[in-house]
Amino acid sequence: MKVAVLDINGKETGRQVELSDSIFAIEPNDHAVYLDVKQYLANKRQGTHKSKERAEITGSTRKLKKQKGTGTARAGSIKSPVFRGGGRIFGPRPRNYSFKLNKNLKRLARKSALSIQAKENNLVVIEDFTFEAPSTKKFVNILKAFELENKKSLFVLGESNNNVYLSSRNLKKAKSVNSSLLNTYEILNANKVVLFESTVEGIESNLSK
Template structure:
Protein backbone atom coordinates (compact mmCIF):
# COMPACT_ATOMS: atom_id res chain seq x y z
CA UNK A 1 0.00 0.00 0.00
CA UNK A 2 1.08 3.56 -0.74
CA UNK A 3 -0.15 6.55 1.27
CA UNK A 4 -0.57 9.63 -0.91
CA UNK A 5 -0.94 13.17 0.43
CA UNK A 6 -4.24 14.86 -0.39
CA UNK A 7 -4.26 18.54 -1.33
CA UNK A 8 -7.16 20.98 -1.24
CA UNK A 9 -8.06 23.65 -3.81
CA UNK A 10 -5.56 26.06 -2.25
CA UNK A 11 -2.74 23.51 -2.57
CA UNK A 12 -2.49 22.76 1.17
CA UNK A 13 -2.11 19.21 2.44
CA UNK A 14 -5.39 18.16 4.03
CA UNK A 15 -4.87 14.47 4.69
CA UNK A 16 -3.81 11.15 3.19
CA UNK A 17 -5.38 8.65 0.81
CA UNK A 18 -4.29 5.01 0.41
CA UNK A 19 -3.51 3.46 -2.95
CA UNK A 20 -3.44 -0.31 -2.79
CA UNK A 21 -3.50 -2.33 -6.00
CA UNK A 22 -1.97 -5.75 -6.59
CA UNK A 23 0.64 -5.56 -9.33
CA UNK A 24 2.52 -7.93 -11.61
CA UNK A 25 5.63 -9.71 -10.36
CA UNK A 26 8.83 -7.68 -10.93
CA UNK A 27 10.18 -10.21 -13.43
CA UNK A 28 7.06 -9.97 -15.62
CA UNK A 29 5.98 -6.35 -15.07
CA UNK A 30 7.89 -4.84 -18.00
CA UNK A 31 6.66 -7.55 -20.36
CA UNK A 32 2.98 -7.16 -19.50
CA UNK A 33 3.17 -3.34 -19.66
CA UNK A 34 4.86 -3.55 -23.06
CA UNK A 35 2.18 -5.89 -24.38
CA UNK A 36 -0.59 -3.60 -23.12
CA UNK A 37 0.95 -0.52 -24.76
CA UNK A 38 1.62 -2.28 -28.08
CA UNK A 39 -1.95 -3.59 -28.09
CA UNK A 40 -3.41 -0.14 -27.45
CA UNK A 41 -1.31 1.55 -30.13
CA UNK A 42 -2.07 -1.24 -32.61
CA UNK A 43 -5.82 -0.87 -32.00
CA UNK A 44 -5.53 2.83 -32.81
CA UNK A 45 -4.36 2.02 -36.36
CA UNK A 46 -7.03 2.30 -39.04
CA UNK A 47 -5.58 -0.44 -41.23
CA UNK A 48 -7.01 1.14 -44.38
CA UNK A 49 -3.76 1.46 -46.41
CA UNK A 50 -4.28 -0.14 -49.80
CA UNK A 51 -2.33 -0.52 -53.05
CA UNK A 52 -3.33 -2.18 -56.33
CA UNK A 53 -1.70 -5.30 -57.65
CA UNK A 54 -1.15 -5.83 -61.39
CA UNK A 55 -4.52 -7.53 -61.65
CA UNK A 56 -6.31 -4.52 -60.14
CA UNK A 57 -4.69 -1.70 -62.12
CA UNK A 58 -6.84 -0.61 -65.04
CA UNK A 59 -5.59 -1.31 -68.55
CA UNK A 60 -2.93 -3.74 -69.65
CA UNK A 61 -5.21 -6.14 -71.46
CA UNK A 62 -3.29 -6.12 -74.73
CA UNK A 63 0.19 -7.56 -75.14
CA UNK A 64 2.45 -4.50 -75.80
CA UNK A 65 4.35 -6.18 -78.66
CA UNK A 66 4.81 -9.61 -80.12
CA UNK A 67 6.73 -12.18 -78.15
CA UNK A 68 9.73 -12.57 -80.46
CA UNK A 69 11.60 -10.67 -83.10
CA UNK A 70 11.61 -7.11 -81.73
CA UNK A 71 14.87 -7.32 -79.79
CA UNK A 72 13.13 -6.09 -76.67
CA UNK A 73 12.43 -8.01 -73.50
CA UNK A 74 9.30 -10.13 -73.42
CA UNK A 75 6.25 -8.23 -72.12
CA UNK A 76 2.73 -9.49 -71.61
CA UNK A 77 1.18 -6.39 -70.03
CA UNK A 78 1.98 -2.72 -69.56
CA UNK A 79 0.66 -3.02 -66.02
CA UNK A 80 3.52 -5.22 -64.83
CA UNK A 81 5.14 -4.01 -61.58
CA UNK A 82 8.27 -3.37 -63.68
CA UNK A 83 6.47 -0.73 -65.73
CA UNK A 84 5.62 2.84 -64.84
CA UNK A 85 1.95 2.89 -63.89
CA UNK A 86 2.01 -0.82 -63.14
CA UNK A 87 0.85 -2.66 -60.05
CA UNK A 88 2.61 -2.91 -56.71
CA UNK A 89 4.29 -6.09 -55.50
CA UNK A 90 3.36 -7.05 -51.92
CA UNK A 91 1.96 -3.61 -51.14
CA UNK A 92 -0.26 -2.94 -48.10
CA UNK A 93 -3.84 -4.15 -48.09
CA UNK A 94 -6.62 -3.35 -45.59
CA UNK A 95 -6.07 -5.39 -42.44
CA UNK A 96 -7.06 -5.63 -38.79
CA UNK A 97 -4.24 -4.88 -36.35
CA UNK A 98 -6.09 -6.24 -33.31
CA UNK A 99 -3.91 -8.01 -30.75
CA UNK A 100 -5.33 -10.41 -28.20
CA UNK A 101 -4.85 -9.79 -24.48
CA UNK A 102 -7.25 -11.24 -21.96
CA UNK A 103 -9.15 -9.13 -19.45
CA UNK A 104 -7.15 -10.26 -16.43
CA UNK A 105 -3.88 -9.30 -18.10
CA UNK A 106 -5.24 -5.91 -19.17
CA UNK A 107 -6.39 -5.09 -15.65
CA UNK A 108 -3.14 -6.34 -14.16
CA UNK A 109 -1.18 -4.12 -16.57
CA UNK A 110 -3.32 -1.13 -15.61
CA UNK A 111 -2.84 -1.71 -11.87
CA UNK A 112 0.88 -2.15 -12.35
CA UNK A 113 1.12 1.09 -14.36
CA UNK A 114 -0.80 3.03 -11.70
CA UNK A 115 1.32 1.74 -8.83
CA UNK A 116 4.53 2.42 -10.79
CA UNK A 117 3.48 6.06 -11.18
CA UNK A 118 2.61 6.58 -7.50
CA UNK A 119 5.54 8.98 -7.00
CA UNK A 120 4.30 11.15 -9.86
CA UNK A 121 0.68 11.08 -8.63
CA UNK A 122 -0.98 14.08 -6.95
CA UNK A 123 -4.24 13.45 -5.10
CA UNK A 124 -6.62 16.40 -4.71
CA UNK A 125 -9.97 16.99 -3.08
CA UNK A 126 -13.04 17.19 -5.31
CA UNK A 127 -12.99 20.65 -6.86
CA UNK A 128 -16.00 20.88 -9.18
CA UNK A 129 -17.68 23.34 -6.79
CA UNK A 130 -14.63 25.59 -7.12
CA UNK A 131 -15.37 25.94 -10.84
CA UNK A 132 -18.89 27.32 -11.04
CA UNK A 133 -18.16 28.44 -14.60
CA UNK A 134 -15.59 27.34 -17.22
CA UNK A 135 -12.30 29.10 -16.50
CA UNK A 136 -9.05 27.79 -17.95
CA UNK A 137 -6.96 30.35 -16.05
CA UNK A 138 -8.28 29.14 -12.67
CA UNK A 139 -7.59 25.54 -13.65
CA UNK A 140 -4.00 26.37 -14.61
CA UNK A 141 -3.47 28.20 -11.32
CA UNK A 142 -4.88 25.25 -9.38
CA UNK A 143 -2.54 22.81 -11.16
CA UNK A 144 0.42 25.02 -10.21
CA UNK A 145 -0.71 25.16 -6.56
CA UNK A 146 -0.96 21.37 -6.49
CA UNK A 147 2.61 21.07 -7.77
CA UNK A 148 1.84 20.05 -11.36
CA UNK A 149 3.57 21.98 -14.14
CA UNK A 150 0.80 23.20 -16.50
CA UNK A 151 3.30 23.03 -19.38
CA UNK A 152 4.08 19.35 -18.72
CA UNK A 153 2.02 16.35 -19.84
CA UNK A 154 -0.72 15.94 -17.23
CA UNK A 155 -3.28 13.18 -16.89
CA UNK A 156 -6.28 14.46 -14.90
CA UNK A 157 -8.48 11.65 -13.56
CA UNK A 158 -11.94 12.42 -12.17
CA UNK A 159 -15.01 10.33 -11.23
CA UNK A 160 -17.23 12.12 -13.76
CA UNK A 161 -16.45 14.71 -16.45
CA UNK A 162 -18.71 17.71 -16.04
CA UNK A 163 -19.30 20.18 -18.86
CA UNK A 164 -17.68 22.98 -16.84
CA UNK A 165 -14.53 20.95 -16.22
CA UNK A 166 -14.35 19.81 -19.84
CA UNK A 167 -14.55 23.39 -21.07
CA UNK A 168 -11.99 24.54 -18.48
CA UNK A 169 -9.27 22.16 -19.68
CA UNK A 170 -9.98 21.79 -23.39
CA UNK A 171 -7.57 24.62 -24.27
CA UNK A 172 -4.70 22.91 -22.41
CA UNK A 173 -3.14 20.85 -25.23
CA UNK A 174 -0.83 18.83 -22.96
CA UNK A 175 -3.55 17.85 -20.47
CA UNK A 176 -5.59 14.68 -20.92
CA UNK A 177 -8.88 14.36 -19.05
CA UNK A 178 -10.18 10.86 -18.29
CA UNK A 179 -12.86 9.27 -16.16
CA UNK A 180 -11.64 6.87 -13.48
CA UNK A 181 -13.38 3.91 -15.12
CA UNK A 182 -11.92 4.61 -18.59
CA UNK A 183 -8.19 4.51 -17.92
CA UNK A 184 -5.59 3.07 -20.25
CA UNK A 185 -1.95 2.10 -19.83
CA UNK A 186 -0.57 4.41 -22.54
CA UNK A 187 -1.95 7.63 -21.00
CA UNK A 188 -0.81 6.59 -17.52
CA UNK A 189 2.76 5.90 -18.63
CA UNK A 190 2.94 8.79 -21.11
CA UNK A 191 2.02 11.54 -18.64
CA UNK A 192 4.64 13.42 -16.63
CA UNK A 193 2.20 13.94 -13.74
CA UNK A 194 -1.04 12.24 -12.73
CA UNK A 195 -3.61 14.38 -10.90
CA UNK A 196 -6.33 12.26 -9.30
CA UNK A 197 -9.28 13.38 -7.21
CA UNK A 198 -10.14 11.51 -4.01
CA UNK A 199 -13.37 10.23 -5.54
CA UNK A 200 -11.53 9.05 -8.66
CA UNK A 201 -8.96 7.23 -6.51
CA UNK A 202 -11.73 5.37 -4.69
CA UNK A 203 -13.40 4.49 -7.98
CA UNK A 204 -10.10 3.23 -9.42
CA UNK A 205 -9.71 0.82 -6.52
CA UNK A 206 -13.33 -0.30 -6.86
CA UNK A 207 -13.20 -0.82 -10.65
CA UNK A 208 -9.66 -2.11 -11.08
CA UNK A 209 -9.11 -3.73 -7.70
CA UNK A 210 -8.59 -7.49 -7.46
CA UNK A 211 -12.33 -8.20 -7.35
CA UNK A 212 -13.36 -10.82 -9.89
CA UNK A 213 -9.86 -11.27 -11.33
CA UNK A 214 -8.04 -12.21 -8.14
CA UNK A 215 -6.13 -14.92 -10.02
CA UNK A 216 -4.45 -12.39 -12.36
Protein backbone atom coordinates in the same frame (compact mmCIF):
# COMPACT_ATOMS: atom_id res chain seq x y z
CA MET B 1 0.95 3.69 1.51
CA LYS B 2 -0.35 7.07 2.67
CA VAL B 3 -0.38 10.14 0.41
CA ALA B 4 -1.20 13.71 1.38
CA VAL B 5 -4.30 15.24 -0.20
CA LEU B 6 -3.59 18.60 -1.85
CA ASP B 7 -5.95 21.44 -2.72
CA ILE B 8 -6.19 23.15 -6.13
CA ASN B 9 -3.40 25.54 -5.11
CA GLY B 10 -0.98 22.71 -4.49
CA LYS B 11 -1.10 23.12 -0.70
CA GLU B 12 -1.63 20.27 1.77
CA THR B 13 -5.13 20.04 3.21
CA GLY B 14 -4.01 18.15 6.32
CA ARG B 15 -5.80 15.00 5.17
CA GLN B 16 -4.22 11.80 3.91
CA VAL B 17 -5.54 9.01 1.76
CA GLU B 18 -4.52 5.37 2.03
CA LEU B 19 -3.40 3.83 -1.28
CA SER B 20 -3.60 0.05 -1.46
CA ASP B 21 -0.21 -1.65 -1.81
CA SER B 22 -1.83 -4.32 -3.97
CA ILE B 23 -2.66 -1.63 -6.56
CA PHE B 24 -0.06 1.12 -6.19
CA ALA B 25 2.99 -0.75 -4.89
CA ILE B 26 3.26 -4.05 -6.76
CA GLU B 27 6.30 -5.34 -8.66
CA PRO B 28 5.61 -4.09 -12.22
CA ASN B 29 5.12 -6.70 -14.91
CA ASP B 30 6.88 -5.21 -17.94
CA HIS B 31 5.50 -7.72 -20.42
CA ALA B 32 1.90 -7.10 -19.36
CA VAL B 33 2.51 -3.35 -19.74
CA TYR B 34 4.00 -3.92 -23.21
CA LEU B 35 1.03 -5.99 -24.38
CA ASP B 36 -1.58 -3.55 -23.06
CA VAL B 37 0.14 -0.54 -24.64
CA LYS B 38 0.57 -2.47 -27.89
CA GLN B 39 -3.15 -3.31 -27.94
CA TYR B 40 -4.13 0.30 -27.20
CA LEU B 41 -2.03 1.64 -30.09
CA ALA B 42 -3.12 -1.17 -32.44
CA ASN B 43 -6.80 -0.54 -31.72
CA LYS B 44 -6.37 3.12 -32.67
CA ARG B 45 -5.09 2.26 -36.15
CA GLN B 46 -7.65 2.77 -38.91
CA GLY B 47 -6.21 0.12 -41.19
CA THR B 48 -7.62 1.83 -44.29
CA HIS B 49 -4.33 1.79 -46.24
CA LYS B 50 -4.68 0.53 -49.81
CA SER B 51 -2.57 0.47 -52.96
CA LYS B 52 -3.63 -0.66 -56.44
CA GLU B 53 -2.42 -3.96 -57.81
CA ARG B 54 -2.10 -4.73 -61.52
CA ALA B 55 -5.71 -5.86 -61.84
CA GLU B 56 -6.92 -2.47 -60.55
CA ILE B 57 -4.74 -0.18 -62.69
CA THR B 58 -6.39 1.73 -65.53
CA GLY B 59 -4.56 1.04 -68.78
CA SER B 60 -4.56 -0.82 -72.05
CA THR B 61 -4.40 -4.59 -72.18
CA ARG B 62 -2.64 -4.48 -75.56
CA LYS B 63 0.49 -6.59 -75.82
CA LEU B 64 3.38 -4.12 -75.85
CA LYS B 65 5.71 -5.89 -78.30
CA LYS B 66 6.16 -9.17 -80.01
CA GLN B 67 6.96 -12.16 -77.85
CA LYS B 68 10.34 -13.04 -79.37
CA GLY B 69 13.17 -11.46 -81.25
CA THR B 70 13.48 -8.16 -79.35
CA GLY B 71 16.51 -9.16 -77.28
CA THR B 72 14.74 -8.10 -74.08
CA ALA B 73 12.36 -9.74 -71.65
CA ARG B 74 8.89 -10.50 -72.90
CA ALA B 75 6.16 -8.06 -71.84
CA GLY B 76 2.44 -8.60 -72.07
CA SER B 77 0.87 -5.64 -70.24
CA ILE B 78 1.63 -1.99 -69.47
CA LYS B 79 0.04 -2.61 -66.06
CA SER B 80 2.82 -4.96 -65.00
CA PRO B 81 4.55 -3.96 -61.74
CA VAL B 82 7.92 -3.82 -63.49
CA PHE B 83 6.84 -0.75 -65.50
CA ARG B 84 6.46 2.78 -64.22
CA GLY B 85 2.77 3.42 -63.50
CA GLY B 86 2.06 -0.27 -63.12
CA GLY B 87 0.41 -1.97 -60.18
CA ARG B 88 2.19 -2.55 -56.89
CA ILE B 89 3.34 -6.02 -55.89
CA PHE B 90 1.94 -7.23 -52.55
CA GLY B 91 0.78 -3.74 -51.60
CA PRO B 92 -1.06 -2.95 -48.35
CA ARG B 93 -4.73 -3.86 -48.11
CA PRO B 94 -7.38 -2.74 -45.60
CA ARG B 95 -7.11 -4.78 -42.42
CA ASN B 96 -8.05 -4.75 -38.76
CA TYR B 97 -5.05 -4.44 -36.43
CA SER B 98 -6.97 -4.93 -33.17
CA PHE B 99 -6.45 -7.97 -30.97
CA LYS B 100 -7.81 -9.16 -27.65
CA LEU B 101 -6.23 -9.48 -24.21
CA ASN B 102 -7.79 -11.11 -21.19
CA LYS B 103 -9.09 -8.91 -18.39
CA ASN B 104 -6.67 -10.15 -15.75
CA LEU B 105 -3.65 -9.23 -17.87
CA LYS B 106 -5.04 -5.75 -18.59
CA ARG B 107 -5.74 -5.30 -14.88
CA LEU B 108 -2.17 -6.33 -14.05
CA ALA B 109 -0.81 -3.88 -16.64
CA ARG B 110 -2.73 -0.96 -15.16
CA LYS B 111 -1.66 -1.82 -11.63
CA SER B 112 1.93 -2.03 -12.88
CA ALA B 113 1.65 1.38 -14.57
CA LEU B 114 0.22 2.99 -11.42
CA SER B 115 2.93 1.38 -9.31
CA ILE B 116 5.64 2.72 -11.63
CA GLN B 117 4.27 6.25 -11.38
CA ALA B 118 3.86 5.98 -7.60
CA LYS B 119 7.41 4.70 -7.18
CA GLU B 120 8.74 7.65 -9.19
CA ASN B 121 6.66 10.13 -7.12
CA ASN B 122 4.59 11.07 -10.17
CA LEU B 123 1.28 10.38 -8.43
CA VAL B 124 -0.67 13.24 -6.83
CA VAL B 125 -3.99 13.12 -4.96
CA ILE B 126 -6.05 16.30 -5.12
CA GLU B 127 -9.29 17.17 -3.36
CA ASP B 128 -12.39 17.08 -5.56
CA PHE B 129 -13.27 20.30 -7.35
CA THR B 130 -15.51 21.47 -10.17
CA PHE B 131 -16.26 24.63 -12.12
CA GLU B 132 -19.61 26.39 -12.42
CA ALA B 133 -18.92 26.64 -16.14
CA PRO B 134 -16.12 25.39 -18.41
CA SER B 135 -13.07 27.61 -18.01
CA THR B 136 -9.73 26.78 -19.60
CA LYS B 137 -8.16 29.76 -17.80
CA LYS B 138 -9.06 28.37 -14.38
CA PHE B 139 -7.75 24.95 -15.32
CA VAL B 140 -4.46 26.47 -16.51
CA ASN B 141 -4.12 28.21 -13.13
CA ILE B 142 -4.39 24.80 -11.45
CA LEU B 143 -1.71 23.44 -13.77
CA LYS B 144 0.54 26.36 -12.85
CA ALA B 145 0.00 25.69 -9.15
CA PHE B 146 1.36 22.17 -9.68
CA GLU B 147 4.03 23.34 -12.19
CA LEU B 148 2.44 21.25 -14.93
CA GLU B 149 1.74 23.92 -17.56
CA ASN B 150 4.63 22.63 -19.73
CA LYS B 151 4.40 18.96 -18.79
CA LYS B 152 2.08 16.14 -19.74
CA SER B 153 -0.56 15.57 -17.08
CA LEU B 154 -3.42 13.13 -16.65
CA PHE B 155 -6.34 14.12 -14.39
CA VAL B 156 -8.43 11.16 -13.29
CA LEU B 157 -11.96 12.35 -12.55
CA GLY B 158 -14.36 10.55 -10.24
CA GLU B 159 -17.97 10.99 -11.21
CA SER B 160 -18.89 12.63 -14.48
CA ASN B 161 -17.30 16.07 -14.14
CA ASN B 162 -18.15 17.59 -17.50
CA ASN B 163 -17.03 21.15 -16.78
CA VAL B 164 -13.53 20.08 -15.73
CA TYR B 165 -13.30 17.80 -18.77
CA LEU B 166 -14.37 20.60 -21.13
CA SER B 167 -11.94 23.02 -19.47
CA SER B 168 -8.98 20.74 -20.19
CA ARG B 169 -10.04 19.46 -23.61
CA ASN B 170 -8.41 22.32 -25.52
CA LEU B 171 -5.01 21.91 -23.83
CA LYS B 172 -2.41 19.90 -25.72
CA LYS B 173 -0.51 18.46 -22.76
CA ALA B 174 -3.34 18.05 -20.25
CA LYS B 175 -5.94 15.31 -20.39
CA SER B 176 -8.89 14.45 -18.16
CA VAL B 177 -10.47 11.00 -18.09
CA ASN B 178 -13.03 9.21 -15.99
CA SER B 179 -11.59 6.55 -13.69
CA SER B 180 -13.46 3.84 -15.63
CA LEU B 181 -11.63 4.85 -18.83
CA LEU B 182 -8.15 4.74 -17.32
CA ASN B 183 -5.64 2.89 -19.50
CA THR B 184 -2.00 1.87 -19.27
CA TYR B 185 -0.74 3.99 -22.16
CA GLU B 186 -2.11 7.28 -20.82
CA ILE B 187 -0.90 6.53 -17.28
CA LEU B 188 2.68 6.02 -18.45
CA ASN B 189 2.57 8.78 -21.06
CA ALA B 190 1.93 11.43 -18.40
CA ASN B 191 4.64 13.19 -16.39
CA LYS B 192 2.14 13.50 -13.53
CA VAL B 193 -0.99 11.49 -12.75
CA VAL B 194 -3.42 13.58 -10.69
CA LEU B 195 -6.10 11.55 -8.91
CA PHE B 196 -9.22 13.15 -7.54
CA GLU B 197 -9.71 12.10 -3.92
CA SER B 198 -13.00 10.39 -4.76
CA THR B 199 -11.43 8.31 -7.55
CA VAL B 200 -9.03 6.34 -5.36
CA GLU B 201 -11.73 4.03 -3.99
CA GLY B 202 -13.18 3.48 -7.48
CA ILE B 203 -9.80 2.65 -9.00
CA GLU B 204 -9.02 0.17 -6.23
CA SER B 205 -12.46 -1.39 -6.62
CA ASN B 206 -12.05 -1.78 -10.41
CA LEU B 207 -8.52 -3.21 -10.27
CA SER B 208 -8.98 -5.57 -7.32
CA LYS B 209 -11.67 -7.70 -8.96
